[in-house]
Amino acid sequence: MPQLTLYFLQASRSIRVAWLLEELGLDYEVKFADRENGAAPKWMKEEAGGLGKFPTLKDGDLLLYESGNITEYLCDTYDKEHRLLPAVGDPKRYAVLQWVHAAEATYALHALAILYCRWFQKDGDVTTTEEGLSGNVRKDMALLNSSLTRSQGKFLFGDEVTAADTMMEFVADFVFARGLGTKGQTWPRVEQYVMDCQAMPTWQKAQKKTGHKL
Ligand SMILES: N[C@@H](CCC(=O)N[C@@H](CS)C(=O)NCC(=O)O)C(=O)O
Numbered sequence: 001m002p003q004l005t006l007y008f009l010q011a012s013r014s015i016r017v018a019w020l021l022e023e024l025g026l027d028y029e030v031k032f033a034d035r036e037n038g039a040a041p042k043w044m045k046e047e048a049g050g051l052g053k054f055p056t057l058k059d060g061d062l063l064l065y066e067s068g069n070i071t072e073y074l075c076d077t078y079d080k081e082h083r084l085l086p087a088v089g090d091p092k093r094y095a096v097l098q099w100v101h102a103a104e105a106t107y108a109l110h111a112l113a114i115l116y117c118r119w120f121q122k123d124g125d126v127t128t129t130e131e132g133l134s135g136n137v138r139k140d141m142a143l144l145n146s147s148l149t150r151s152q153g154k155f156l157f158g159d160e161v162t163a164a165d166t167m168m169e170f171v172a173d174f175v176f177a178r179g180l181g182t183k184g185q186t187w188p189r190v191e192q193y194v195m196d197c198q199a200m201p202t203w204q205k206a207q208k209k210t211g212h213k214l
Contacts, residue, residue, distance in 0.1 A: 004028035007047070008210045009040050009054035013108075013170050016067045017055040017074075018206035019197075020166040024078050030210055038119075068100050071163050085163045092157075099156055099164030107144075107171040110136035111180040130181070137181030144172065145187040154196040161200060169197035177214040 006021065008014040008030050021028050033044045045052030050065045057064045057074075064070045075085035085100075086093040114133050117126055153159030156168065173194045175182060197203055206212070 005058040007056040014055040015212040022202035103167035134181030148189040
């Protein structure tokens with residue numbers, strides 16, 4: 001029995017952790033669930049505990065939440081060569097972590113504000129609200145586009161995947177897939193980036209093993 005269990009909710013950030021586990025070459029069990037009325041099913045929330053949000057990772061007796069925290073934990077515990085996340089004290093670590101955290105605290109925050117409006121705003125003009133919120137998403141995507149253009153390779157830090165990419169790929173794909181604040185605009189370098197990430201054998205393996213789709 002593998003000691004690592006990934007609670008994987010369909011169409012979610014869970015793919016970040018599956019891809020990272022594949023990059024690290026770790027064996028893991030997937031406990032998969034489709035959404036029920038948009039949310040995670042009760043059995044999954046009960047088993048995982050915490051906020052009942054996914055991805056959740058179990059390593060032995062340890063339960064871990066938050067994709068960024070799980071990323072740091074897995075890299076610090078299993079990435080002994082610091083391939084995906086440089087060592088403590090190395091300035092490059094903080095450049096990579098900047099993207100790990102921005103993926104949730106900036107990119108997902110801005111994109112989800114729009115999705116939640118679509119879901120929950122009952123009165124007033126959703127289009128005007130969405131228009132107002134889309135400025136943040138467009139600035140975020142422009143920064144990602146220019147950072148990728150400056151990179152010496154396919155990914156955020158050259159031609160090797162880092163934790164920055166295992167975190168950022170999902171949110172870029174999600175923004176495009178749901179048209180969150182894009183207003184029809186495209187960012188060609190970001191579109192290419194999503195394709196390059198998804199062409200990685202490790203991403204493909206994670207997708208096959210979990211059945212992830214947006
Ligand atoms: N900041 C958290 C977000 C986790 C989260 O909100 N996950 C959503 C799916 S992407 C979820 O579990 N939703 C199911 C529910 O609320 O029932 C992370 O990065 O892991």
